[in-house]
Amino acid sequence: MTTTLRIVHTTGYNYSDPVSDSFNEIRMTPLYTSQQLIREQSVTITPKPWSYSFIDYWGTHVTSFELHEPHDQMIVGVTTTLDVDAAPSTRTGLTVADMAEHEDALSEFLGFSPMVEPSEDLLTRTREIADNEETVDEIALAVGRLIYEEMTYESGSSDVTGTAAQAWEARKGVCQDFSHIMVGALRSVGIAARYVSGYVLPKKDAEIGETVDAESHAWVQWFNDGDNNGWFSFDPTNNVVPGELHVIVGTAREYGDVPPLKGMFSGQASSELFVTVRMTRLG
Numbered sequence: 001m002t003t004t005l006r007i008v009h010t011t012g013y014n015y016s017d018p019v020s021d022s023f024n025e026i027r028m029t030p031l032y033t034s035q036q037l038i039r040e041q042s043v044t045i046t047p048k049p050w051s052y053s054f055i056d057y058w059g060t061h062v063t064s065f066e067l068h069e070p071h072d073q074m075i076v077g078v079t080t081t082l083d084v085d086a087a088p089s090t091r092t093g094l095t096v097a098d099m100a101e102h103e104d105a106l107s108e109f110l111g112f113s114p115m116v117e118p119s120e121d122l123l124t125r126t127r128e129i130a131d132n133e134e135t136v137d138e139i140a141l142a143v144g145r146l147i148y149e150e151m152t153y154e155s156g157s158s159d160v161t162g163t164a165a166q167a168w169e170a171r172k173g174v175c176q177d178f179s180h181i182m183v184g185a186l187r188s189v190g191i192a193a194r195y196v197s198g199y200v201l202p203k204k205d206a207e208i209g210e211t212v213d214a215e216s217h218a219w220v221q222w223f224n225d226g227d228n229n230g231w232f233s234f235d236p237t238n239n240v241v242p243g244e245l246h247v248i249v250g251t252a253r254e255y256g257d258v259p260p261l262k263g264m265f266s267g268q269a270s271s272e273l274f275v276t277v278r279m280t281r282l283g
Contacts, residue, residue: 002085003244004039004283007199009216010077010276011261017269018070024263028078029061030198030247037083046075060197060250060258072269076261081282084244089232091137092224096190099136099223106192106223108253115254116184119165123188130189137232140193140222143185147178148239160255175237176255179218182236183254192223194251196233197258201245201279211280216260221251 009028032038043063045051051065067074103110118126126143133139152172160176164184167177179195186193200217203210219235219242231251233242250258265271 001244002083003281004081004083005201005247006079006081006280006282007247008077008079008278009260010075011274012073012075013271013273015072015267015269015271017267018072019265019267019269020068020070022067022071022074022263022265024065024074024261026063026076026078026261027060027197027250027258028076028260029063030080030082030249031059031061033248035084035086036248037085038080039083040081042079044077047071058250058252058257060252082247084247086242086244086246089241091232092135094136094225095134096130096136096139098225099190099192102192102223102225109192109194109223110187110190112184112187113254114163115256116164116180116187118181118184118188119168122168122181122185126185126188136191136222136224139189140186140191140232141234144182144220144234144236145239147182147185147236151178151181153178153237160259175218178236179220180254182220182234186220186222194221194231195254195258196221196248196251197255197260198249199247199277199279200235200238200242201281204245206281208281208283211278214277214279216275216277217246218255219246
């Protein structure tokens with residue numbers, strides 16, 4: 001099934017005093033793939049900057065820009081219209097033992113960082129699951145369900161510096177936390193896993209032409225040497241296998257590789273981030 005979506009993502013900063021020499025990168029542009037056909041796309045930045053675009057190491061589209069004149073507000077807007085034809089991922093019979101032959105190619109998705117390293121409690125529970133399931137898909141889906149059942153989604157309960165271990169201990173977090181927890185848990189038992197940054201239409205039954213409030217979203221993929229280019233997708237925040245309502249912006253090791261907006265500026269001012277995401281189902 002193909003779904004046509006329009007995504008309007010607006011973000012930026014308000015500054016307490018004028019700032020200058022601002023250097024920024026945005027990763028808000030959905031990937032162009034066999035399952036995501038980009039119909040139309042625009043990027044607007046105010047004040048008007050010097051900018052250029054490139055594809056980074058992870059394959060994510062990046063717009064880099066500089067602002068050198070004093071400004072007290074920066075606004076970035078990305079509007080994308082696309083067709084999403086994403087069939088659910090397919091299970092395979094790959095086992096953790098089979099994963100060994102892919103270790104070199106997947107090494108970047110098997111290691112830990114402070115952001116994804118699991119707590120001892122989660123390590124123990126993940127190993128128990130791995131001991132009782134046979135395939136990579138069975139293990140990963142069981143871990144995803146565990147996280148969904150144990151965690152509570154609470155907007156604003158953490159920020160981008162929070163770790164998986166901290167969120168697991170608190171048993172609450174946002175989609176970034178759910179995904180970091182799952183990525184770390186899977187890697188702890190030898191399953192290559194990566195972080196997915198993107199969007200999801202939050203209202204499954206949205207009418208054609210209906211616009212709804214949304215947010216940037218995150219979910220997980222693990223290697224299973226099957227369909228979908230060898231990766232199986234799962235959204236632990238919503239306990240679903242992503243389909244045509246999920247839109248991928250990028251895949252990488254963790255959030256820090258694919259933040260929607262990051263940068264720095266010269267000046268003593270404080271800054272306040274603002275974000276809105278609006279999604280419209282067009283077909």
